[in-house]
Amino acid sequence: MISKQLIFTLVPILLLMVNPLNQVSPTQTSTSFTTVVSSTTLTSYSTYSVGMTEVTSTVTNPIYNENMPLMGWGSTGCMSAGLPFNANLGDLLTVNFVSDVPIDFYLMSAGQFLNVPPSTSLCVYGAIPVLPSLKAASYQTSYSLSWTPPFPGHFFIVLMDLQPATASVMLSASVTSVQVESVMVNATATTELTNEYTQVSSALVTVESATTAASQGFSPAQTIQWVAIVLVLVALGAIFLASKKRSAKVG
16 A cells, blocks of 8 residues: 555655756866066177277388498598488497408497598598597407487498408498387276066966756656656555545445
């Protein structure tokens, strides 16, 4: 016999089959990050003056380099060779000669050279003249001199042959000048500027909650379910009434 409790238990179950509970999916959230590190370097150059400095250089100027004949003394006296050159303070005169006959060497200023008597009267009958000079060397077949002038000016190299024979003299002479020049000293500075920055991009991804609920209308499947429920309920009611009638007759 079907009791009331069974009927009341079956009815909610049948209703739940027709109208199930709403289904809710949970909310899902995620964040993605993208990091970009960038670096930019800028190089600049600048020139600036740090002061003055002196640069020393030397310049050598050859003034004579030749083989020359030098006449000896005779009835007309001796011949002199006056070779001019200019020199300044700090310059260096270098003289070298080689002769096949001994000769005399004189280094004179312009004023001293102008006071030298005429060559015809210098050495008559082999007399040795006395000449003013800055430097002198007598009776030499070879000679070397390095000399710095005590003052700037015009100077003479004087060679004299006091021998009867003509001398063949190979002479070389040069003046070396020392030049001092003031030069501005510059320096170049290099500057590097580095700019680094970090860029972080984020994306927030969210899935909203979705709720599935039964619609207000009835689909064909739901209609069939409701008809089945009604039939089941009718059958249960009929069974319930029949059981009551049997109970009454028995009583």
